[in-house]
Amino acid sequence: MSSYDELRTAFTAAVSHELRTPLARILALLETAQLPGADRDALIEQAREEVEATRQLVDDVLFLSELETGREVVALGSTEAGPVLEELAERVRERAARADVTVRMEVEEKIQLPLRPRMLRMVAENLVDNALRYAGPRATFTLSVRREGGRPVLRAIDNGVGVSEDELPRLFERFYRGDRARTSRGTGLGLAIVKHVITAAGGTVEAIRPESGGLEIRAVF
Ligand SMILES: Nc1ncnc2c1ncn2[C@@H]1O[C@H](COP(=O)(O)OP(=O)(O)OP(=O)(O)O)[C@@H](O)[C@H]1O
Ligand SMILES: [Mg+2]
Incomplete structure (x- = not known):
């Protein structure tokens, strides 16, 4: 095979x-x-x-x-990140309040990402959704888009409960769910989709354990 x-x-x-x-x-x-x-x-x-x-x-x-299978086109396009992320922040405001998680968007003025709006929304929604579900109460989640060394970088970071070191490389696997996540609803496809979209758009993505605790997902285009 x-x-x-x-x-x-x-x-x-x-x-x-x-x-x-x-x-x-x-x-x-x-x-x-x-x-x-x-x-x-x-x-x-x-x-x-x-x-x-x-x-x-x-x-x-x-x-x-x-x-x-390439039937859904990922790349081919460029989207100004600010308005898409602001709109998302507005849309999750109530859920964020219920989860007691602060959601912040820090987007460089006029910065573009090489994704169609629908794909950018897909990626951002999955990241914010995870923070609201897993970070835990009183966490802060920040989604930032800025230029680093000439390349646009999308970074999702929270200071919540995070994951263990050995779970890090598995987060992007299809159907992988952390031990703590098993009690909640979900299929373990969110980050697999995120990775696929970013890779298809020519970017790379990694999961990091920040010093301050929590989880960071960082995509470089
Ligand atoms: N911000 C986070 N803090 C702590 N753990 C997280 C965070 N984001 C993801 N995880 C862990 O990574 C696992 C995989 O996430 P992923 O988004 O792929 O799947 P899911 O959220 O379980 O299901 P789905 O997204 O398909 O509804 C989660 O089950 C959870 O254990
Ligand atoms: Mg998810």
């Missing part, structure tokens, strides 16, 4: 595995709803949430495979 085939087989196995769990839960919920005296409304609502999460998983998987 070529390494590409191996990758594809592993990917298919992971997707089927990921789908089995919500499907089993939906089945159990529906079976319980059929029992006499069951709280049908509550059970149906839970089943609906499972379906929603499953749909998100399918969307992410489809998006990633479109990126990989």
Whole structure:
């Protein structure tokens, strides 16, 4: 088997595995709803949430495979980062307040990134979403875009709980989720998508443990 085939087989196995769990839960919920005296409304609502999460998983998987087959064009374009990130900050304001995480955008005036707006939004959304879910209360998350040595650099840094040293290289793997993350919803595809988009646009990305604690994701274009 070529390494590409191996990758594809592993990917298919992971997707089927990921789908089995919500499907089993939906089945159990529906079976319980059929029992006499069951709280049908509550059970149906839970089943609906499972379906929603499953749909998100399918969307992410489809998006990633479109990126990989080149059907979804990643590069070809350039976007002024400021307005896109400001709009995102506005959109997550309520969620950030609920998570008790401060979200800051520090964007150099007029700086452009070599991504179409949709792709920049995809990358930034995944990074902010992770900070809100995992950094923990009272953390500060900063998304900055600035020029370093002539190249645009996108940096997402938070001072939250972070990850252990040995988890760092695994964060960008598909379906990888940290131990602490397992209790929350998610599929482990977010950072795989981030990496794919950045790489396809000619950039590189790495995860770092900052001295101050927390997590830093740094992309150089
Ligand atoms: N800011 C962060 N602080 C601490 N851990 C993080 C942070 N961002 C990511 N992680 C860890 O990296 C793992 C992988 O992140 P990724 O975004 O790929 O997947 P996910 O958030 O678990 O699921 P999805 O993004 O598909 O909903 C997370 O499960 C979490 O353990
Ligand atoms: Mg994520």
